[in-house]
Amino acid sequence: MPPTVNVKSVTSNVGWSVLSKASTFGLKFVTVPILARILSPEEFGGVAVALTVVQFLAMIGGAGLTSALVIQREEEMETVHSVFWANLAIAILMAIGLYAYAVPFAALLGAPEASYLLEIMSLLIPLQLGGDVAYSLLARRMNFSKEAFWSMIAESTGAIVAVVMALFGFGVWALIAQLFVSALVRLCGLYAVSHYMPRFVFHPGRVLKLSRFSLGMMGSEIANFITFQSPMVIISRSLSLADAGAYSAANRFASIPNQVVLSAVMGVLFPAFSGMVEDKQRRSQALLFSTQVTTVLLAPMMFGIWALAEPAMRILFGPQWAYAWPVLGLLALSKGILTPCSTFIPYLKGVGHGRALFWSAVVRAIATTLAVAYGAATGTLVDAMIWLCIVNAVTLVGYSWAVFRADGTPFLKGFSISCRPMMMALLMALAVRFLLDHFGASLPNPVLQVVAGAITGGVLYAGLILFSERSLLGKIFQLIKNRGRIV
Template sequence: MAPTQGVKTITTNVGWSVLSKTATFGLKFVTVPILARLLTPEDFGSVAVALTIVQFLAMIGGAGLTSALVVDREGDMATVHTVFWANLGMACLMALAIFLGATDLAILMGAPGSAGLLKIMALLIPLQLAGDVAYSLLARQMNFSKDAVLSTISESAAALIAVGLAFFGFGVWALVFQLFSAALIRLVGLYAVVGYMPRLVMRPRRLVPLLSFTTGLMGSEIANFVTFQAPMVVIARLLGLADAGAYSAANRFASIPNQVVLSAVMGVLFPAFSLMGDDRKRRSDALMLSTQVMTAVLAPAMFGLWAIAEPAMLVLFGPQWAYAWPVLGLLALSKAIVTPCSTFIPYLKGTGHGRVLFWSAVLRAIATTAAIAIAAYYGTLVDAMVALCVVNAITLIGYSWAVFRVDNIPFLQGLLTSSRSMITAFVMALGVRAFLHFFADRLTNPYLEVLAGGAVGAAIYALLFLLTERSLLRKIVELVRRRGMRDAASVPSA
């Protein structure tokens, strides 16, 4: 029988994952601006366009089978081996298809100069999919501490390699080596810590039960991928590779808080929600608490970046990127708007509501692609980012309605509870922008603007949070107190 997951287990694994992502964030916070100063917008755009194709086909090649392994905890090793070979075989076919069609794909994406990069980056697909089975075995065990260490090592080493190569004039290849280094180090590490060794065992019938879970999940994964990657494709085709590079660089930095928190939390919450079964009250409590905490952590970071985007662009990326500060600010704003949705995807995925997840993702993908395409066609990159913000505001309402309806949570009550910290963070950001505008004559240095804006924002948010989230603070304190009592009770007396 699968172990029952309590709040303690979930928070422990979330803690490990967040610790890993925070370490990676610290390095990326330094290396992304360095790379931006050493490379050009065209370099970022070329790699980003090629990577979009690779990631899309890698996702299709995996077919969601490894996610099904996480849920299918009763599956034996024959099933695991079968999934491994199915994944690897599909990965090789996808890599071959990219290699043969690289020129046509690059032209289709609006970046004909990326064909050579695309042929080489096709090898990333087997590297990525070969490690998915080992990761699924870790997720089955809820053993995210080992994955946290591996993620930190692989991402940190790859980032340092990229900076070194960029410094010595390798140009766009620095970004390519970063991707391959991270994938290879993580692949070797996963198999080392899990102790899994693939055997030549193929039982195609074992895939049939997994495919019933995979079908709905894959549709939603593809739709989510389109949502996040369609802007790059549309911008490259309609506005050019330089604007695509500006979008890519700004998006890399604006996504760091999400990479730190969301990727860590989603990886843990998916298997955790899947183990809660039909215990609706426990599920609902875990959903609302995790949503509130994630919003309280992410919203101030994203709204804060929007508030100081103009000086931050100069400080982080340098004068050559100064023109793109509205892109950085609007990207941060668009991500801030949907912070309450951070736990909705792993919740729907883990509780088996594949149909709700699929249609929510499809509608969001269609709306995002259409809005950005129309805005880019008739306007500029900034107009496209404004359109993204509007779509994300609609997404917040739509996703909240769908999820709260599934768990019989009153819509308005659930929306207010999950979004309260976001509203507080928005008020804080308005205060920071007003402060920077009022003291513009004194804060003439962008470094001073960033430091002053950050300090004022932290003070405002802390005060507003204490006034509006006392019930959440009590829950967290009580959770910590209970955990401390359980830990003390589990220690044997001398």
């Protein structure tokens, strides 16, 4: 059976995951701007478009089978081996298909010059899917410290290789090397720490049994993938590869806070919520509490990037990217609007609300695609990002209604509690933006503007949270004092 879920296990695993992501964040904070200064927007755009296809096929190839392993009550090795071979066979077929049809795929995405990148990056699919079974074993054992360590090593090694190659003039190959090195190091590390050794055992019936769960998850994952990746495809087709590169560079940087907090927390919350599936009161409390905590952490980062986007873009990315500062700000704003939704996907997956997860994801994917397409067709990249912010504001309300309805929590109560930290972060960001607009000229150096804005924002946000979230802070304090008790 999966281990008992309690405060100590959840907070320990979240801590390890956040430590891993925070370490990787520190390196990416340096490497992304370095690569952006050395490489061109077209090079960023070509790799980003190709990676979109690879990630989509890798996601379909997994079909959610490894997610189904996480929630199995017993760790049956014959089932694990069967899933490994099914994943590997699908991955190889996907890689062969992508290599064979790289030219029409690239043309479909509006980037025919990136077809050779698709051929090369097709090999990433087996590397990515090959480690999923080992990861699922660590996840069901709530042993995220080892996974976190190897993720940190993999991402750091890949980033260092990319920067070194870019400095020596390898151009776009630096980005490709980063992807392959990170994937290979992660693959080897996961198998080393999970102590999993595949055996040639395959039972089709066991795979089909898991597919009842995995196919439902795959539908929602495809919809979520479309939500996150459709802007890239739309921009490359409707605008230009340079615009796609600007979007990719800005999105990479704006996504760093999510990678630090959200990706770490979501990986732990999925098995944690699945362990609370029979305790409605406990899982409802966990939903609200985890949503508040992630919003308190994420919202000030995202809205802070929006407030400081103009000077930050000039400092980090250099003059060739200075024109894209509104894109960075609007992307951060769009992500900040959705911070109260951070825990919704692992909650719905963990407690078995597959239908709510699927339809919420589908509606969000359709709305996001249509909004960005309309903005790109009728205006510029900035217009497309404005429409992305608008649709995310609508998504916040609709997604919250679906999740709180599935949980049985009154909508107004749940919505107000989860959104309150976000509103405090928004007030902080508006104040910082106002001060920079009116008094920023007295600090002509953009570095001083960023430092002054960050300090001012941090002080304002701390005061607002102390005023509005005293109850939450009290719970966190009690959690630390009584971390050994079961929730």
